[in-house]
Amino acid sequence: MGAMRRATVVTVAAVSAAMVVALGAGPDAVGAARVPEVSDGPDLPVASGGPVASDGTAPAAAPDIDGREADLAHHGRVSLARGLLEVRFESENHGPSRLADATVRLDFSEPLAAGQTLPADCLWNGARTVLCRTGQLRAVGRSHAFDVRLRTARRPHQVVLRVDTAWNGGALDSNPENHRHRVLVPDTGDTYAF
Numbered sequence: 001m002g003a004m005r006r007a008t009v010v011t012v013a014a015v016s017a018a019m020v021v022a023l024g025a026g027p028d029a030v031g032a033a034r035v036p037e038v039s040d041g042p043d044l045p046v047a048s049g050g051p052v053a054s055d056g057t058a059p060a061a062a063p064d065i066d067g068r069e070a071d072l073a074h075h076g077r078v079s080l081a082r083g084l085l086e087v088r089f090e091s092e093n094h095g096p097s098r099l100a101d102a103t104v105r106l107d108f109s110e111p112l113a114a115g116q117t118l119p120a121d122c123l124w125n126g127a128r129t130v131l132c133r134t135g136q137l138r139a140v141g142r143s144h145a146f147d148v149r150l151r152t153a154r155r156p157h158q159v160v161l162r163v164d165t166a167w168n169g170g171a172l173d174s175n176p177e178n179h180r181h182r183v184l185v186p187d188t189g190d191t192y193a194f
Contacts, residue, residue, distance in 0.1 A: 068097040070139070070171040073178035074104055074163050074194075076146075081189035083155045085112075087148040089163070089194075094175075095139030102134045103167040106148065109160035113151040122148065131166055158186045163194060 076089025087106060093099055111127040118124065122132040130150075134143040152159065163181040165173070173179070181194035 068169075068171040070095060070097045070099050070137075070168065070173060071175045071178070072099065072102055072137070072165055072168050072171075072173055073175075074165070074181065075178075076163075077191045077193045078161050078183055078185050079189060079191045080152075080156075080159050080185045080187045082187065083152045085148075085150045085152060085159060085161075085185070087150075087161065088145060089148075090145050091134045091137065091143040091179075093137035093139060093141050094178075097171060098139050098141070099134075099137040099169055099171060101167075101169060102137060102165060104132045104134060104146075105162075105164045105166040106130045106132070107162040107164075108150075108152075110156045111153040113153050116150055119146055119148060122146065127153075156187065158184060160184055161194075 071094035073092045073094060074089055075092070076087060078085065078087045080086075085108070089104070091102060091104055093102075105125070106129065108128045108130075114127075118130060119132070121135070122130050125131050130148060132146050132148070137143060161181075161183045163179070163183070165176075165179045183192050183194045185192055
């Protein structure tokens with residue numbers, strides 16, 4: 001009976017620790033609170049206070065009142081060479097409805113160096129996250145290409161990049177697989193597509 005009780009306590013502790021990390025209150029939350037020094041950027045719409053999945057991504061946005069549907073996709077490439085990350089991507093709306101705006105989230109597994117400048121439509125959301133505003137996307141239309149060049153705080157052997165939609169104006173996106181990507185990027189200078 002004592003061994004069973006210890007196993008239950010260990011299981012509860014492990015589940016509690018996993019929930020703390022998934023909800024952003026784990027060890028990384030301390031580092032994420034230190035926002036890099038950057039110049040003022042645009043105000044970007046971001047969903048707030050919603051649930052978070054176990055992999056750290058937000059679930060697909062609920063449909064808005066008028067029932068609009070828009071299939072948003074993000075595609076591009078990323079490379080890492082001696083601590084320099086280069087990300088180039090575009091967003092595309094497959095329709096059927098247009099989007100007045102959308103926000104793309106780039107999450108990096110490594111902290112980024114402080115004081116870096118971002119493209120005009122992007123801003124910092126912590127030491128490891130960049131948000132970029134697509135602007136209006138007509139149905140079957142594309143955003144401009146984003147070129148994001150960033151230095152990591154350290155010289156990692158690899159970085160994991162997660163790309164996702166942070167906000168899409170409340171439109172229903174029934175195909176989330178084409179806007180959620182996880183890319184392992186070794187420090188080789190090679191380009192990896194997503």
